[in-house]
Amino acid sequence: MSSPFRRQGGDECSPALEKRTLLAGVAGASMPDIIKARNALAETQLDCGPWKCSNDEQALIDHANAVARAVEVDAAQLGPEKALELALHRVRERHLTPPNKHGMNIMLESLKCPRWWGKRLRKLTNRRLEQRQRLLGRTQKKDEIYISDPVYRRMIDQANRNARYLEESIAVNQDGDEYTLAELVELGTSNPKNRYAELMVRISGLEHWGEKQGLTSAMWTITLQSAKHPMRHNGSPNPKYDGATPKEAQACLQKQWSKTRAAWDRAGLRVYGLRIVEPHHDGTPHWHILIWMRPEDEAQVTAIMRRYALEHCPEEVAHNPSIRFKSVRIDPSKGSATGYVVKYVCKNVNGEQHARKNVEGDDLDLYGEPLATSVPRVEAWSRCWGIRQFQFFGEPTIDVWRQLRRTDEERLADWEAAIRPEPEAAAILHDARKVAIAGDYYKYLCLMGGPMQPRDAAPIRPWRVVRQTTDIANFDRITGEWTSDKLGRYGEPVASTWGLVVNSQVGQTEYLTRYYRWTIERKGEADAVDVQRVTETATPLNLVGGGVGVDFQRVGEAAAPWTCISNCTDGDSAAPLDEWERQVTGSFGEHDRHLRSERQRRITNIQQQAKIDAKQYRAMSVRRRLEHEERERLRASLEEGRELLIAMLARGELSPADIPPGAIA
Structure with missing residues (x-):
């Protein structure tokens, strides 16, 4: 009998799948053999090198702490290059993705942090446990729909831990206002009601724009080939x-x-709309796309999408292509696009808004499950697999809309008094702010140039700046510059949105919308450390004279170190690993014989480099001192000559015509 395993052929979508032995129904294989092969593959899901996936959260925390400490010891005894090489080996053998490449030191700092390991091991564990349940056939409508019960409980437990952290954390701004993080979260789009309201406002505005422009709208449903469904x-x-x-x-x-979008661009076709991702009963995603286009482009736009949607295994649906790609043109005489898509939005947010009275089955999903119970499972599925449920395309950035709605009229007036903006730019911003606060998304689209336009052409765009430190030691009192940027947890530069940039015929004008500097602390703790403290300045200090929004009473506070090893301590301060930690981390013991020679080589290199650096520093110090003295002599000579000319003019010995232009300026 043929083996139920085979390699995936050229009909592949993801490079990650090309190197993995996959399940497939080989001709002649019976269903018991297929199930046996799936069960065997399911058991391999739990093995991730030294880490064995399980529901034991404490074991995960202990493993993350142990491997982070092993990296820390390597860095202290082997040097950064060798330590990073070993750390990346630990990452790969646990089937994890290495950190972003911001530089060797930043990568090493992240790999020395238990939080980095814990977060990624937790994500890996959730996905491996869920994939095991899918292979065993337990994630389905007859058993555990959308997501398996064990992983669903893990996601609920994680949400409860996050909720407790938010309740126990207090945010304090420079005005002395205090809020729990839970209260602040309720004000944003993390609140399902706010998220639903914003989605519907945006969809309604896009539909209004389409009606005014005479566009055609359609609803597409795209499903993958059968090979992706367990x-x-x-x-x-x-x-x-x-x-x-x-x-x-x-x-x-x-x-x-x-x-598809690349083909549209090549053909000069312009579209905009919304993409919604939902799971089938077995957890396989499918898409719903609400799209607007010009009537004359409808046939070509739809044909291109259909061609790529049926690109893989088209013979499966030769008798009925709508199984994989279904297109429904929205008839305005029968209902609006917003009304057509509202249930798709509701059953992916919280399911409360769509339940209408006296409408049979209105509170049920496609599989007959109550929305009140199915929506939390869909949200847990989305978080487990890191799949974004809603994605708009072809419209102006939503960041500008949100920043406009958070502006304060009084502080906006203070900012304009300080920077004196160009009148046209001020008028553009105030008009956009007025319609944003009123919730009129259609007028906002009109002011931003409408959908289907390049974002660079919009009159307003987000103002993103690398955060600046408020450490007074980094302030140059002569030039007024701040020489050190605010860095992230591992020393990487951090850029965030501080406000808006308004484009006018004269130039660009920046508007600040983030007014507060927040200190986040846990309840009952006077000092905030690591994850319990996040400090954000109100504005980059070199943007406006005087340091707008900076609380100088708190300037210069020392931040807690990320690790117990700093650049000023000797490598011997790191405690050695015990036997249990050696066994968990696995690879550390293999390199014991290299420790002495590697450490001695590193010390020798440091000593030699220190001698070179000392010589260079002394030479540079002498040169700088001589240059400074020469500049002072020239400045004194110029000042003396200027005073002499002024005195001669006062005595009448010289006339203004005798003095070259700019000599006494």
Whole structure:
């Protein structure tokens, strides 16, 4: 009998899948053999090198602490280059993705942090446990719909831990206002009611724009080929399933979408709309796309999308292509686009807004499950696999809308009094702010130039600046410059949105919208450290004279170190690993024989470099002192000559015509 395993052929969507042995229904294989192969693959999901995925949260925390400490010891005894090499080996053997490449030191600092390891191990564990349940056929409508019960409970526990942290954390600004983080979260789009309201306002505004422009709207549904689905629609195992995870299936859909948009651009077709991602009963994602286009482009736009949606395994749906790609043109005489899409939005947010009285089945999802119970499972599925549920395309950036709505009229007036903006720029911003606060998204689109336009052409865009430190030691009193940027947890530069940039015919004008500097502390603690303290300045201090919004009473506070090893301590201060930590981290013991020679070589290099640096420093100090003295002599000579000319003019010995222009300026 043929083996139920085979390699995926050229019909592949994700490079990550090409190197993995996948499940497939080989000709002649029976269903028991297929199920046996899936069970065998399911058991391998828990093995991630030295880390074994399980529901034991404390074991995960202990493992993260141990491996972070091993990296820390390596850095102290082997030097940064060798330590980073070993740390990246630890990352790869646990099937994790290395940190972003901001430089060797930043990467090493992140790998010495238990939080970095804990966060990624937790994400890996959730996904491996869930994929195991999918392979075993337990995630489906007849058993545990959308997401398995064990992983759903893990996501609920994590949400409860996050909620407790928010309740126990207090944010204090420079005005002395105090709020719990839970109160602040309720004010943003993390609140399902606010999220739903913003989504519907945006969709309604886009529909209004389409009506005014005479555009055509349609609703598309895109489903992947059967090889990406572990279960059939009736709840039985799918023999064609190739072992793809929802994350990999989402990558396939994104690849199809990117090809489609590239083809539209080449053909000069312009569209805009909303993409909604939902799970099938077995956790495989599918897309709903609400799209607006010019009537004369509808046939070509739809044909391109259909071609790429059916690119893989088209023979499966030759009898009925609508199984994989379904297009429904929205008829305004029968209902609006907003009304058509409202249920798709509701059952992915909280399911409360759509339940209408006297409408049978209005509170149920596609599989007959109550929205009150299915929506939390859909949200848990989205968080587990890192899949974004809603994505607008072709419209102006929403960041400008949100920043406009957070502006304060009194502080806006103070800012304009300080910077004296160009009148045209001020008028543009005030008009946009007025419609944003009123919640009129259609007028906002009109002021921003409308959808289907390059974002660079918009009159207003976000003002992103690298955060500046408020340490007074980094302030140059002569030049007025701040010489050190505010760095992230691991020393990486951090850029954030501080306000808005308004483009006018004269130039660009910056408007500040973030007015407060917040200190976040845990209840009952006087000092905030590490994750319990986040400080943000109100504005980059070199933007406006006088340091607008800076509380100088708190300037110069020392931040807690990220690790117990700083640049000023000797490497011997790190305590050695005990036997249990050596066993958990695995690879440290293999390099014991190299420690002495590597450490001695590093010390020798440091000593030699220190001698060179000392000589260079002394030479530079002498040169700088001589240059400074020469500048002072020239300045004194110029001042003396200027005073002499003024005295001669006063005595009448010289006339203004005798003095060259600018000599006494």
